[in-house]
Amino acid sequence: MLAGLSASCQQLPRANPPLPVAGAPFSLAVEAGDTLYVSGHLGLDPATDKPPSDPTQEARQVMTAIRATLEQHKMTTDDLVSVQVFCTDLSLFNVFNKEYVTFFHKPYPARAFIGVKDLLYGARFEVMGTAVRHTAENKKQPPALP
Amino acid sequence: MSRRYIATDPSRPFSDAVLIDERTLYLSGRIGLKPGTNEVPGTIEEEAHLVMQDVRRILGCAGMQLEDLVFLQVFSPDVSLWAAFNEVYREYFSGPMPPRSFIGSGALLFGAHFELQGIAVKDQVAS
Numbered sequence: 001m002l003a004g005l006s007a008s009c010q011q012l013p014r015a016n017p018p019l020p021v022a023g024a025p026f027s028l029a030v031e032a033g034d035t036l037y038v039s040g041h042l043g044l045d046p047a048t049d050k051p052p053s054d055p056t057q058e059a060r061q062v063m064t065a066i067r068a069t070l071e072q073h074k075m076t077t078d079d080l081v082s083v084q085v086f087c088t089d090l091s092l093f094n095v096f097n098k099e100y101v102t103f104f105h106k107p108y109p110a111r112a113f114i115g116v117k118d119l120l121y122g123a124r125f126e127v128m129g130t131a132v133r134h135t136a137e138n139k140k141q142p143p144a145l146p
Numbered sequence: 147m148s149r150r151y152i153a154t155d156p157s158r159p160f161s162d163a164v165l166i167d168e169r170t171l172y173l174s175g176r177i178g179l180k181p182g183t184n185e186v187p188g189t190i191e192e193e194a195h196l197v198m199q200d201v202r203r204i205l206g207c208a209g210m211q212l213e214d215l216v217f218l219q220v221f222s223p224d225v226s227l228w229a230a231f232n233e234v235y236r237e238y239f240s241g242p243m244p245p246r247s248f249i250g251s252g253a254l255l256f257g258a259h260f261e262l263q264g265i266a267v268k269d270q271v272a273s
Binding site: 093 | 164
């Protein structure tokens with residue numbers, strides 16, 4: 001793939017290589033400078049490739065998967081600045097939020113919560129986002145309100 | 147290296163926007179609710195105005211304007227509203243408009259017809 005890129009593209013600063021996913025046409029995350037672009041993650045049971053029957057468990061699982069990808073880039077969930085949640089059932093909004101907030105220190109990232117018709121593998125939630133390195137340590141400062 | 151969180155309602159599990167290094171603003175998904183309520187207004191046109199005004203308000207919290215958007219996603223459960231949305235949308239821009247997608251979604255929170263999420267960059271290099 002790199003052969004097709006111009007020389008200047010190959011010199012793009014990148015602290016870590018993208019995380020490949022076996023057999024899938026995308027990376028789990030790609031780092032460009034201080035910014036990490038994280039693919040859509042699902043909260044499947046690794047043993048069955050199916051979502052857990054309990055939506056609470058699935059919400060926890062998908063956020064755990066996001067955290068694992070961030071950790072591979074030496075980042076944490078508190079480095080996330082923007083998140084998109086796609087959900088097949090909006091009545092699970094509060095169920096999702098209850099698990100979601102346990103993965104962060106305040107203040108939270110910007111976020112959109114979007115209802116969709118279907119997700120792969122019958123998942124109820126798909127989460128993707130953007131993280132910026134050193135955001136977590138900035139949270140130690142008091143947040144500025146408008 | 148700075149991070150500024152714009153959170154007009156701290157009880158929510160998200161910030162309205164996050165400003166990185168006083169330059170790049172990541173907005174949360176915005177919905178055109180009637181001010182002070184969790185209800186969408188009676189007409190599509192009014193809702194489109196409200197969501198655009200809400201996006202403009204959050205940009206304003208960071209000292210930015212609609213022209214600073216560099217990326218915008220519009221989610222709508224009904225793509226037949228595309229033209230009606232565009233008619234209102236155009237009124238908010240005088241110059242070039244940002245790259246944008248318009249995505250057919252499932253239902254949106256509060257029965258909204260539009261949810262907008264975008265990224266803005268301050269001090270774009272003048273052409």
